[in-house]
Amino acid sequence: MIRVLLVDDQPLLLSGFSLILSTEPDLEVVGTAADGQQAVAAVTELAPDVVLMDVQMPLLDGIEATRQVVAGSRAKVVMLTTFDRDDYLFDALQAGASGFLLKNADPDDLVAGVRAVAEGHALLAPEVTRRVIEAGRHAPADVDERRLAPLTAREREVLSLVAAGLSNGEIASRLVLGEATVKTHVSNVLSKLQLRDRVQAVVLAYESGLVRPHR
Incomplete structure (x- = not known):
C-alpha cells in the first residue's frame, strides 16, 4: 500500500485528488494539509511514501516545504501547480522533488505518477528537463x-x-x-x-x- 499525503490550499482540489486516489486498491490517502507548515508536520506524524505538494500556498510555500520534507524524511515529493512555469519546475528539482505534474493532468496520469515516484522513478519528461536546463542554466x-x-x-x-x-x-x-x-x-x-x-x-x-x- 502506497501512503499518500495531499497538500493544497484549495479544499475542492484536495477532495478531488483524494477521490481519484482512494479508488485505487494500492493507494491510501493518509491525510491532507492546507499549507507548507502543516505539510511538514503531517509528514512527521503520518510518514507518507509520497507527498503531492502544491507550489503556491500561504505561510510556507511548496518549494521550501519540499526542501524540509526531503531533508527530514524518506517521503518522495511530487510538485503540483496550475502554472506551466520553468522557474517553478527548476526550483522544485533543486529543492529535492522527485516529480512534477500540472493540476490539469488526467486522473490516470496522476495515479501512474504516484506509483512511479513511490517505486523510485523520476516523474519528469525529458523534453521538460531540457526546457528547464535551457531556462535555468546555460x-x-x-x-x-x-x-x-x-x-x-x-x-x-x-x-x-x-x-x-x-x-x-x-x-x-x-x-x-x-x-x-x-x-x-x-x-x-x-x-x-x-x-x-x-x-x-x-x-x-x-x-x-x-x-x-x-x-
Whole structure:
C-alpha cells in the first residue's frame, strides 16, 4: 500500500485528488494539509511514501516545504501547480522533488505518477528537463570532467541515456546488457556522484555538459 499525503490550499482540489486516489486498491490517502507548515508536520506524524505538494500556498510555500520534507524524511515529493512555469519546475528539482505534474493532468496520469515516484522513478519528461536546463542554466561549453571523474566509461554512457529519458529496460536493449546490470550501473552513478535519484542525475548530466539541450 502506497501512503499518500495531499497538500493544497484549495479544499475542492484536495477532495478531488483524494477521490481519484482512494479508488485505487494500492493507494491510501493518509491525510491532507492546507499549507507548507502543516505539510511538514503531517509528514512527521503520518510518514507518507509520497507527498503531492502544491507550489503556491500561504505561510510556507511548496518549494521550501519540499526542501524540509526531503531533508527530514524518506517521503518522495511530487510538485503540483496550475502554472506551466520553468522557474517553478527548476526550483522544485533543486529543492529535492522527485516529480512534477500540472493540476490539469488526467486522473490516470496522476495515479501512474504516484506509483512511479513511490517505486523510485523520476516523474519528469525529458523534453521538460531540457526546457528547464535551457531556462535555468546555460550548458557549459565543455564537458565538466571534474564532476564526472568518478564514473567509468560505461557509467557515463548509462548516465547519458538516463538523461535522454530511457528506462532501464530501454537502456539494456540499447547497450545489449541485462536489465539487472543496468540497474547496478545506475545505482553506481547515483552513489559515486552523491545523487538522490534519477531526477538529480538528469539535471547533473545537462549541467556538466555530458548531454546538450536540443531546440
